[in-house]
Amino acid sequence: MDLSVLNTYLPTLIRYVLVAVALAVIMLIVYRVQLRFGINSEAAAGRALVMPWVIGFLIFNLFTIGASLYLSFTEYNLFRAPEWVGLQNYAELFDVSAAPLESAAQRSSDALPPRHDEIVRVTIGDGGFVLGARESDFWRSMRLTVVYAVVTVPLGLAGALGVALLLNQKVRGVGLWRVLYYLPAVLPAVATALLWRWMFSSTGIVNASLSPFINFFGLSQPQWLSDPSLSPVLFIIISMWGIFGANSVILLAGLKGIPQELYEVADIDGGGEWAKFRYVTVPMLSPSLFYNLVTSLIGALQAFEVAAFIPTPAGAGTFLNWQIYQEAFNFRHMGMASAMAWILLLIIIALTALVFRSSSAWVFYQGARERS
Amino acid sequence: MATLSQTQSRNTSDQPPSQRAFHVRQAIIYGLLLFGAALVLIPFLWMISTSLKTQDQLFVRTIDFIPNPIVPGNYIEVWERLNSISPGMTIWRILGNTLFITVLAMFGEIFSASLVAYGFSRFKWKGRDALFALMLVTVMIPGIVTRVPGFLIWRQLGLLDTYDPLTWPSLFAWGPIYVFLMRQFFMSIPREIEEAAIIDGANTLQIYVYIMLPLIRPIMLAIAVLSFQGNWNNFQGPLLYLNTPERFPLALALRFFDQSLSREAPQWQYMMALATMMAAPVLAIYFLAQKQFLEGINVGGVKG
Incomplete structure (x- = not known):
């Protein structure tokens, strides 16, 4: 030894x-x-x-x-x-510009002020406009992260609810299914991130299984890892694997906690399946849905491992959390990285506050009614 | 189930159409369940399958889940390769590092979370609820905000590239979620149990050790498995604080392989072997303690 x-x-x-x-x-x-x-x-x-x-x-x-x-x-x-340096870091970060395009063919760099790079380009007919910024990498990452969160959080929640409803049907061996379905949440994120990169690589299993369709429709192979426009799609697909896992387990427990009498009352009133779902299941489940919404929103805005193991092509941006990490520890711009981290913090606080604000309209707490 | 009792009552009155509807419904449910199971299992099995292949078998156009031949030697070779570019990176060393970090952080988390949750639940004091609310708010703070100054503090202390930043801060109850889960559990314990002990002259410490600890064992186990999983899988912390390859835990060894030996031509069979090895202990604990796993998540979810 x-x-x-x-x-x-x-x-x-x-x-x-x-x-x-x-x-x-x-x-x-x-x-x-x-x-x-x-x-x-x-x-x-x-x-x-x-x-x-x-x-x-x-x-x-x-x-x-x-x-x-x-x-x-x-x-x-x-x-x-x-x-x-005072507000200089923030001023640089918010040094953004918008410019009209004179023709659809015009290069963005010609329309934008010097040292500004394109973030978003929209062409309408033979014109359009382009948004640019000095810290364009930051804004591209902002775009990717926000798109990712806005799409995956509701989609993931709906998917998790679907899985939970499925497991809540009278099925044999519900314990076994539940154990199986929770598997994605147990595996190390670094292992699965690497696995996804392998599966989505140009010679990976995803393209291999898609190839009959691709050949049939005469399409070209999707380049998941090198086509910037596919980057958000790739990450959204990957995140959908998480609809199994913790969220559906929590929602399933919530479903099991709904008193059966409520459904019986709905039966007597002649409510159909949809009415029962809409007027009994959703309100009774809303505290669990709310909890999931908040945790998955905070989680989605902080994706890290996927970004570390799945490099994005130039121009696609990456996840903010990873972008900030690189700014701090690869480029050693501790000040700028802190400013970026603060912007991320403020975004998380604002979005979470928004969800909390909206909760009084749709989250139903049992026993809360008696008080009001 | 309301819908089910409905269909059953119809079944007893012998109405074939509704029975058919029942069967169709069951078929759809099981079909969907199997579909979901396939979605979960295919990537997982692909990881294991790849880890048992030779380099030539990787880029074949047909999808073979069972490799031919099966090459378990990848699991040993991957370590020989790591060791060849960075002497000292042996399987025992890396496993030892991972376990050292995981076990110390786990004990710190369980122990401190139980004490703090005890203080937040079984005692009345001014400012308690406000402080607890503050603790829950900290969940929102993204780790990266505190990581840059945190890094500077550890640098100042000369403790970069040691296990200190990853282990003993856990003694300060760094996981508010665990405190929250434990508090929920403490609050469900009847107050009479303590009152009897107080009358018998027991002090706070005695009540905690002899009465509370045995009672909260189920939630402690649940948190232990969650915490083991969390620390074993942790990537961001080690990435920030550790530089020397032989001090790496598995998560960083995986990245190290990816960035060095696999940089030009990805050697997926070795990386998947590493990934499988990293997942194996967590999976084993999950299958052994699934009840604790799922319970731990639920305490937070239902009451949150």
Whole structure:
């Protein structure tokens, strides 16, 4: 046994134990100090117990978020101290432009201001317009990420609901089906991302199984990995694999929790299958749907592994999370990366707030009605 | 099932058309179930199938799920290749790294989440609900926002390229979801159980160890499997903090192979062998502890 191996494990292990002990001491001190100030022992114990999270929150969330905000106003490449540049990073990011096209054949670069690259080009008849930006990679990634989230979240939710409804029918061996259907959520994301790249490669199984259709209709082979216009399609198809998995399991549990009497009442009232689905299943399931909506929205905006293992062709952009990672750790633009991360954070907060806002209109909590 | 009782009552009154409708319905349901199962299984089986092929078998136009010949040697050769470009990257070392990170992070998560959830659920104190709400809000913060300054902190501490950033921060209950799940479970325990113990003179620590821990064992197991899976599969953290190939966990070894040996001509048989090896322990735990897995997800989902 090579002892040098231990040298990489042992110091970490020792620090792990030391941190655990330090935390226990802090909890004890917090408890004792509160007692001294005359706080009752129940409240003191409760506050002492949540200390690990409070300290973690202060260091790993509050401090880092503040530092990230500060860094976003600086230029910092790790070698020299951060240099305060004010709003420059944000100004560069929002240095976007729109220009009309004089003819459909005109090159975007001729229409746009210097150093601006095309993000979106729309041709209408013999004209149109083009949107460009200085940080065009960022905006292309923004486009891909937002399109991805906006398409996959509702589609994925509907698919997961379909799977859950299917499993909720009286079928034999529902346990077995459920175990099988959850499989995609268990596999490591890095393994599946690589697997998808293999399956969608030009000589992969997807094109091989599509080839009869392609030949029949005289089409050309889709180049999933090198055709920029197919990139969003590829990622959306991949994400659909996730309709099996956690979301459908959660919805299935929600379906099982709906009291049967409600369906019986609907029967007596002469409600058909659709009416039962629309007026019993959906409202009763809405809290689970809401939970899934929020978690899958936050997840979709932060896709990372697929981007790391499936490189996109030039011009397609990639996922924002990966784009920011590269900006920070490949190009060492810590300030710019922080500004980008803050924009992502604000988008997530805005979209989540929107979903929460809308929830009062469609999410139905049992027992909430009595209060109102 | 309302629809089912309906069809059954019709069946007893001997009406062939509705019985036919019932059978058609059943056929559609099972057809869809099988279709879904195929969608789940085909990529999975393709991964295993590829891992057992030779390079020549990869790019054949016909789709063969059962390789001929079957080459289990890929699982050994992939490590020889990794070891040849980066001495020290042996299977035992990489597996050991992955397990070291996973087990330490898992214990930290379970232990701290149970303490914090206990404090948030069984004690009354001012500011509790506000603080808990704040904790749930942190779920929204994308990891990448805190990663850049986080990286700088670890750099300042001289702990880059060590396992520290991936292990002991778990002691600070870094997974709000787990705290949330545990809290839900704690709240379902009747208050009388504690009151009896308090009358008997037990202190908080004793109540936690002797009464609460045995009671919350099911949810702890559920979180243990979820946490094992999460840390075993973790990619972003190790990618940021580890540089030396022999310190890599499996997820990074996979990327390392992809970026070096597979760069010019992808060697899918080896990469799929690595991917299968990485998936195997998680799958094994999943099949052994599926009840805990699915329960853990459900506690959050139904009550969320």
